[in-house]
Amino acid sequence: MTEKEIIEIIESSESNHIKVAVTDIDGVLRGKIINKQKFFKAVKDGFGFCNVIFGWDINDACYDESDVSGWHTGYPDSIATIDLNTLRHVPWNENIPFFLADFSNAKDVNVACPRTLLKKIKQQADDAGYATLFAKEFEWFNFKETPQSLYEKNFTNLQPLTPGMFGYSLLRTSQYQSFYNDIFNLLRRFHVPLEGLHTETGPGVYEAAIEYTDALEAADRAVLFKTAVKEIAYRHELVATFMAKWNSSLPGCSGHIHQNLLSVNGEENLFYDEKEKDGISKLMQHYIAGQLYCLPFIMPMYAPTTNSYKRYVEGAWASTSISWAIENRTTALRVINQTPMHTRLETRVPGADANPYLSIAASLASGLYGIKNKLPLTIAATKGNEYENTHSQKLPKTLQEATTAMKDSPVAKELFGEAFVNHFILTREWECKQVVESEPNAELKRYFEIV
CATH class of the missing domain: 3.10.20.70 (Glutamine synthetase, N-terminal domain)
Incomplete structure (x- = not known):
């Protein structure tokens, strides 16, 4: 309009x-x-x-x-x-x-505004002649609680929406059909259309995949999705949390990013080339190489809280190393190449707690960095279980470790500008100091309802 x-x-x-x-x-x-x-x-x-x-x-x-x-x-x-x-x-x-x-x-x-940063990175893609196609997907837990009951219980003995581990369950979604339907139908009317919605492994866990669009609109939809789900949950006297790892004994919540680059007219998928092995174009190889190279230096944009790093557990569906593969959910980057037009990259590192503007900006900027510098894809694609690979470089274990790596490397400043990085580093260093592990349920109190 x-x-x-x-x-x-x-x-x-x-x-x-x-x-x-x-x-x-x-x-x-x-x-x-x-x-x-x-x-x-x-x-x-x-x-x-x-x-x-x-x-x-x-x-x-x-x-x-x-x-x-x-x-x-x-x-x-x-x-x-x-x-x-x-x-x-x-x-x-x-x-x-x-x-x-x-x-x-x-x-x-403006240097601190996440949406402004993503607009800047997207403009770089536009200037290079690429149309962006992105989508976020989220996992989150739902509880039969209210904001008041969370604090009255001191975030203990919380009652999940449904019991047990039952991924892709039609039975479990029928228990709270009106809530489930409201998420799908109201979000479409809110112009945050979903491709799919289903239960995931864990008590009261849902997963939603948002429809594809350009990078900026994808981030807009993702931010609005999280807030909308929480508001809709309130209307059903429920609480939804996008905390990365609210319970150490349960799977974490991811915020994966699907992406590819198209020709300006949107008719050609630049990530696909039938002449290349597995259909992965040279451009996509550079894009993957850029993400792998930059990953250790921009982790706080994918994992911004102290709790984020508790999600990276081997065998718990979260990546733990700098790795990639074709159709493999144990690696940081997953290539999906089932059809030419839909050949794309899934960046599996971000948690559901990540700022969508920053995680998409990080993903796009690091991919463009690889293209700009024609980085070769020197890391071999994982065959089998990446969790068993003892040779891969591991992801940072804590927010402090990740923030120090970002601060000490020139990569982030080259990608996002010195002013933004300086401010963002300050905020992450502050975040490291705010959670006192000895305080009972400190992370739950800080992150459970808000992120």
């Missing part, structure tokens, strides 16, 4: 208020409701959003030494820009109009 058409939709809307939201560094959607008069002014001039949005952590505690935002700035308003192309109506909230915004035009905080 044109800007004029979108404005006309809002003018004719029965609702006098519009919901707008931005995303912070942790991928948490933060927003407000504004009236029509303020909305039309905001479309023209932007609207003020306190710069603390990039000056505090996931639990609203202010960082100590942020250059972007802090007490030294007085926490003024930064100007957020509404993206009219993100218009949606919230079907579970009286169809209120909804828009995403970012800080791409705000010189004071």
Whole structure:
């Protein structure tokens, strides 16, 4: 739609208020409701959003030494820009109009804005003549709890939606059919269409695959998906969590990224070449090589919390090494090459707790790095069980280890710019200090409901 058409939709809307939201560094959607008069002014001039949005952590505690935002700035308003192309109506909230915004035009905080970063990386792909095709998939746990009961129980003895381990179960989804159907149907009306939805292994676990689109829209959908699922769960007196590893004895929650590059007109899959082995084009080989090379230096963008690293357990469906293979779910990167047009790469490292803008930006930027530098694919494809491969380089074990590697390497700054990396490193170093392992259920209290 044109800007004029979108404005006309809002003018004719029965609702006098519009919901707008931005995303912070942790991928948490933060927003407000504004009236029509303020909305039309905001479309023209932007609207003020306190710069603390990039000056505090996931639990609203202010960082100590942020250059972007802090007490030294007085926490003024930064100007957020509404993206009219993100218009949606919230079907579970009286169809209120909804828009995403970012800080791409705000010189004071734009370096810290995740959506602005992804727009920058996507522009690099556009400039190189590639159309991006991305999709996120998520696993998450559902509980018969409320936000109040979580705290009353001190996050102990939580009751899952369904019992036992029963992946791909039609029986289990029939137990809470209205919740299951609402996720699928309401999200489609919210323009976050799902390809599929099913149970996964674990009590009360669902998995959803979001339909493919360009990189920026894929990240928009992913951010909105997580918040929407939580809101829909609330309506059914349930709580959904995207925490990477809420329980050490159960499988973790992933946030895999599917991706490929197309010709500008979208008619040719540039990741496929019938003349190459297994149909994997030279371009895709460079893309894979770039991701493998950069992976050790950008891990916090895939695994941003202290809890994230507890998911990387051998034999628990999460990758633990820098590896790739064809149709193999034990490696970091999985090539799916069943048909020419759908030949693609699945980056299996990100958890469900990762900021979708940052994880997709990391995936795309590192792949483009491999193409730009024509990196050869020197790591051999895994045959069989990668967990048994003692020669592969292992992923970092902790957020501290991963953050130090990112800080000490020039790779991240080359990919994302020094200003963003400096701010992001500061936030991850802060995050390392916030969870006191000796405190009972510290990670559950910090991450369970919010990430």
